[in-house]
Amino acid sequence: MLSVIVFLPLAAAVALVAVPRLGDTPARWAWVAVSAVDLALVAVLWVRYDTPPAGGLDSSQQVPWIPGVNSSYHVGVDGLSLPLVAMTAVIFLACAVYALRERHRPRGQAALFLFLQSVSLGVFVAADLILFFVFFDLSIVGMFFVIAGWGHGNQAHSALKFFLYTFLGSLALLAGFIGLYVAADPHTFDMPQLVAATPLAGRPLAGGLVLAAILLGLAVKTPTVPFHTWLPPAHTDAPAVGSAVLAGVLLKMGTYGFVRIGMPMLPQAWRAWAWVIITVGVVSVIYGALVALAQSNLKRMVAYTSVNHMGYIVLAVGVAGLAANDTAQARTVAVSGAVTQMVSHGLITAALFLLAGVLRERAGTYDVHEYGGLAAAAPAFATLFAVGAFASLGLPAFSGFIAEFQIFTGSIAAAPATAVALLGILITAALFLRALQRVFTGEIRGKSVGFADLRAGERWSIGPLLLLSLLIGVLPRPLLDVIEPAAQTVIGLLGR
Amino acid sequence: MMRPGLLLPEMLLAGGAFTTLIGGSFVPRHRQWLIRAVTIAVLVGAISAAAIQLRHPATSAFDDSFSVDTATGFARVIAATGTLLILAIAADEISGSPRESETYALLLFSTAGAVLLAGANDLLVLAVGFLLASIPLYALIGLATTPESAEAAMKTYLMGALFGILLLLGVTILSGLAGTTGYAELTVRLPDASRSVATVAVVALVAGLMFKAGGVPAHFWVPDAAQGASATAATFLTTVPKIGALLAVYRLATVLPPSTSWPIVVAVIAAVSMTLGNLAAYWQSDPRRLLGWSTVSQVGFVVVPVVAVDHSELALPSLLLYLAGYTVTNIAAFAVSAALPQHRNLTDYRGLASHHAALAAALLVALLGLVGTPPTAVFVGKLTTATAAWDGGYAWLAIVVFINSVISLFYYLRWIVPAYRDPAPAPFGSDHSPMKVPARRWSARLAVTAAALSLAVGVAAGLVWDAAAGI
Numbered sequence A: 001m002l003s004v005i006v007f008l009p010l011a012a013a014v015a016l017v018a019v020p021r022l023g024d025t026p027a028r029w030a031w032v033a034v035s036a037v038d039l040a041l042v043a044v045l046w047v048r049y050d051t052p053p054a055g056g057l058d059s060s061q062q063v064p065w066i067p068g069v070n071s072s073y074h075v076g077v078d079g080l081s082l083p084l085v086a087m088t089a090v091i092f093l094a095c096a097v098y099a100l101r102e103r104h105r106p107r108g109q110a111a112l113f114l115f116l117q118s119v120s121l122g123v124f125v126a127a128d129l130i131l132f133f134v135f136f137d138l139s140i141v142g143m144f145f146v147i148a149g150w151g152h153g154n155q156a157h158s159a160l161k162f163f164l165y166t167f168l169g170s171l172a173l174l175a176g177f178i179g180l181y182v183a184a185d186p187h188t189f190d191m192p193q194l195v196a197a198t199p200l201a202g203r204p205l206a207g208g209l210v211l212a213a214i215l216l217g218l219a220v221k222t223p224t225v226p227f228h229t230w231l232p233p234a235h236t237d238a239p240a241v242g243s244a245v246l247a248g249v250l251l252k253m254g255t256y257g258f259v260r261i262g263m264p265m266l267p268q269a270w271r272a273w274a275w276v277i278i279t280v281g282v283v284s285v286i287y288g289a290l291v292a293l294a295q296s297n298l299k300r301m302v303a304y305t306s307v308n309h310m311g312y313i314v315l316a317v318g319v320a321g322l323a324a325n326d327t328a329q330a331r332t333v334a335v336s337g338a339v340t341q342m343v344s345h346g347l348i349t350a351a352l353f354l355l356a357g358v359l360r361e362r363a364g365t366y367d368v369h370e371y372g373g374l375a376a377a378a379p380a381f382a383t384l385f386a387v388g389a390f391a392s393l394g395l396p397a398f399s400g401f402i403a404e405f406q407i408f409t410g411s412i413a414a415a416p417a418t419a420v421a422l423l424g425i426l427i428t429a430a431l432f433l434r435a436l437q438r439v440f441t442g443e444i445r446g447k448s449v450g451f452a453d454l455r456a457g458e459r460w461s462i463g464p465l466l467l468l469s470l471l472i473g474v475l476p477r478p479l480l481d482v483i484e485p486a487a488q489t490v491i492g493l494l495g496r
Numbered sequence B: 001m002m003r004p005g006l007l008l009p010e011m012l013l014a015g016g017a018f019t020t021l022i023g024g025s026f027v028p029r030h031r032q033w034l035i036r037a038v039t040i041a042v043l044v045g046a047i048s049a050a051a052i053q054l055r056h057p058a059t060s061a062f063d064d065s066f067s068v069d070t071a072t073g074f075a076r077v078i079a080a081t082g083t084l085l086i087l088a089i090a091a092d093e094i095s096g097s098p099r100e101s102e103t104y105a106l107l108l109f110s111t112a113g114a115v116l117l118a119g120a121n122d123l124l125v126l127a128v129g130f131l132l133a134s135i136p137l138y139a140l141i142g143l144a145t146t147p148e149s150a151e152a153a154m155k156t157y158l159m160g161a162l163f164g165i166l167l168l169l170g171v172t173i174l175s176g177l178a179g180t181t182g183y184a185e186l187t188v189r190l191p192d193a194s195r196s197v198a199t200v201a202v203v204a205l206v207a208g209l210m211f212k213a214g215g216v217p218a219h220f221w222v223p224d225a226a227q228g229a230s231a232t233a234a235t236f237l238t239t240v241p242k243i244g245a246l247l248a249v250y251r252l253a254t255v256l257p258p259s260t261s262w263p264i265v266v267a268v269i270a271a272v273s274m275t276l277g278n279l280a281a282y283w284q285s286d287p288r289r290l291l292g293w294s295t296v297s298q299v300g301f302v303v304v305p306v307v308a309v310d311h312s313e314l315a316l317p318s319l320l321l322y323l324a325g326y327t328v329t330n331i332a333a334f335a336v337s338a339a340l341p342q343h344r345n346l347t348d349y350r351g352l353a354s355h356h357a358a359l360a361a362a363l364l365v366a367l368l369g370l371v372g373t374p375p376t377a378v379f380v381g382k383l384t385t386a387t388a389a390w391d392g393g394y395a396w397l398a399i400v401v402f403i404n405s406v407i408s409l410f411y412y413l414r415w416i417v418p419a420y421r422d423p424a425p426a427p428f429g430s431d432h433s434p435m436k437v438p439a440r441r442w443s444a445r446l447a448v449t450a451a452a453l454s455l456a457v458g459v460a461a462g463l464v465w466d467a468a469a470g471i
Helices: A002-018 A024-047 A081-101 A106-125 A129-150 A155-183 A191-197 A204-221 A231-237 A240-265 A267-272 A274-293 A298-320 A325-363 A379-392 A399-414 A416-440 A456-474 A477-494 B004-026 B033-054 B070-093 B100-119 B123-142 B147-178 B183-192 B195-213 B221-228 B231-237 B240-255 B262-281 B287-308 B315-339 B357-371 B377-391 B395-419 B441-459 B461-468
Strands: A058-066 A071-077 B059-061 B066-068
Touching: A002 A024, A002 A058, A002 A071, A002 A081, A002 A106, A024 A081, A024 A106, A058 A129, A058 B461, A071 A081, A071 A106, A071 A129, A081 A106, A081 A240, A081 A325, A081 A456, A081 A477, A106 A129, A106 A240, A129 A155, A129 A191, A129 A240, A155 A204, A155 A231, A155 B377, A155 B395, A191 A240, A204 A240, A204 A267, A231 A240, A231 A298, A240 A267, A240 A298, A240 A325, A240 A477, A267 A274, A267 A477, A274 A298, A274 A416, A298 A325, A298 A379, A298 A399, A298 A416, A298 A477, A325 A379, A325 A399, A325 A456, A325 A477, A379 A399, A379 A416, A379 A456, A399 A416, A399 A456, B004 B033, B004 B059, B004 B066, B004 B070, B004 B100, B033 B070, B033 B100, B066 B070, B066 B100, B070 B100, B070 B231, B070 B240, B070 B315, B070 B441, B070 B461, B100 B123, B100 B195, B100 B231, B100 B240, B123 B147, B123 B195, B123 B231, B123 B240, B147 B183, B147 B195, B147 B221, B183 B240, B195 B240, B195 B262, B195 B287, B221 B231, B221 B287, B231 B240, B231 B287, B231 B315, B240 B262, B240 B287, B240 B315, B262 B287, B262 B395, B287 B315, B287 B377, B287 B395, B315 B357, B315 B377, B315 B441, B315 B461, B357 B377, B357 B395, B357 B441, B377 B395, B377 B441, B377 B461, B441 B461
Parallel strands: none
Antiparallel strands: A058 A071, B059 B066
16 A cells, blocks of 8 residues: 555556657656645555554565565555654645646656655655665655756756755765664664664763754755755746645655654654754744845745755754653643744745746746736736735644644743743744735736736646645644654653 | 686687687678677576576586686676677678677687686686786777777787786795795785785785776776777777776685785775776766776775675675676666767767667766666676675775765766757758767667666576676
């Protein structure tokens, strides 16, 4: 079941490339159809999901791959991965619908995105470090071609910067994995076994170095300050669907790695370095928000708010490492908030990037000064953008509120100093309101003149993303019921 | 005991070489494909014989001077398969040319020499294997009869002579120290020998073998030869001889006592080789020269697990796996360049994906494979070799491997990026862009096949690993 979900898009991608002389329209619709089927399968997976016992995985499957180094094809889901799997399937379907009007090599684009969908799902279900790395690395290759092949502006340079940066990060990650493997007895790359064994438990120096390598790899991908510099150019020059996938799905691979690999496998080192992680998180929150405030390029602004939003997650997972038994409850809330934030940010930012793509497609620029009074010219666009902006700044009734509320409740209870990060919310609110005011209010002027409103494909791709965010904001229980047991498990593992 | 039957693959290769050499003189030029067929049959025979031999327990032949074990078996299969694949390039390039049968004979001789090196369990066999693998190479490089190939042949010859003498010097010193040339007895006697003299011998031996492997400090001939020789020769000399030389280094390492500080020598060679190869490759604009430098850096990667032979049981399987993966991946990359022989500048590849989609895909898989992107064979090789080194106490070498992998990405991307750009607009007044030339058929097929093999070996790495670990 899980393997079908992961490899169905890949099989479709191969078929798309292999079938000669397939027309553009069938290719576009094949992409939509495959993504829809995959999402349906994920829905079935969710319905049949049973919370596994602590440390266990649901729907797991294990086949030996390289027995010589104890690496296997081992997949499974739990409360940390299932929400991300579902979010990934949703975002890719939204991108498929959005791209129905793509004119530039649509067949190649469909194949490439289906490939990306496979590897993204693969990262989230992998229960073996090498398998995780395989998918992690391939996602970089796929995104490189998305930016280089379908981007605009200085895309070759941005794509290269993205590739080199994240590839460096992935190799640091691999070095950390090998460190874990060598330290474990018996040597293994299997995640549940490593979690149970906690290699390097009694060796603070080696544990710290291995954790540093893993954190470096994940921090580049997340990205956190000071490893975020690849992100703004990559987003600015990527196509809209590429940005949506990059921000919505690929960034989560970094934060997912924190809760899946860093915290449970190296609990002692994680606790020792908790304050460093918290600091990086807080700095990312404030810095990301401030730089976003300074942008006049709308897409760049959304990109920097991603740094800010990822900062909340880093903050929460850092707080989780503050050892004190009386705060276990609070820290569980923080971790649960972090996972909720991953899902929430994925949905909202993907929607915002798709909306930014509409701006460029219609008027050729992201500059907020070029627009004015767009609400009158394109009411549907304005509505969705306003909804997205409010969701992003954490307005109650949206998923972002649920996530950030949990993060701050947990963090401030465990470490009051982290209240500084609340400033981030304030600045984000200011910058979104300012952007809304510049672009949408006032008289119709500049590029707003003759701006066509959203088409059906655009509404049906962006709308559901925001609707889901609203749904999670109003009815968070189904999601939290899945996440909370897993968050408890992580906190329990961290306490060892 | 003699037991010559154990050397059936070597005898097939050498006998096949004589047959093609002599037979070629009696076959008219338009029927030279007959000789090619004989060569193919010989290689297939050698592969089959080696594969059957692999299933038997390890043993040795000719009074323990040649080991017949998993490592030798693997070397035989990989080397002969590599040569077999390279014949596809030859089919395009030298079919019907005046020196066709001679080329096949030289390829077979050199393959035999590489296999002999891989199995050598005696210093004298090592020396013989070295010469047998080297001398045909000089001729192969010079066969292209261009000024560049003449220069490359001369350079290779001089380097080969120098490092061959070094190797013989090492052989002489060691046999003088221990009073024997057999590895089994050397293992026993060397720990008592003078440490400094033994270290000198080790350096000389390893340096000599690095000439064959094309690694630092004897790498100077590689880029010139890769650029100046024919595509057939360039692919061959950057692939097959390495297999023999690197396994010979491995065998030497199992013999030498750690007091000769050979692990440091090998670790430094590995680190310098990968770094220098990478840095030099960055500036190249000729794809073959770029690949030439890339093979220098690859030697550095492959030799990494040798430092851990005493400490990690991963060392030998990871070395064999890397060699297998490297062979098919490197051949795929060279085959792309052989399929478009007029494209001798990276910028010529612009628009490759639009006109030759399969070739561009093969190039992508091959080059990203050489970087070490999963799930290709070289990724598994890099992963396991680095793990072996770390496991053996050389964590810093594993880190150097990863840093160099990032550096190598720069120059491989310099080739990939133009290939996937939109084609350049046609020059004014002509209606065809440089990319519209048809690709050479067999080389293109080889590129796709070898790239697919590189993926297949990576995905099925478990099977290869079991075979390499002798399970």
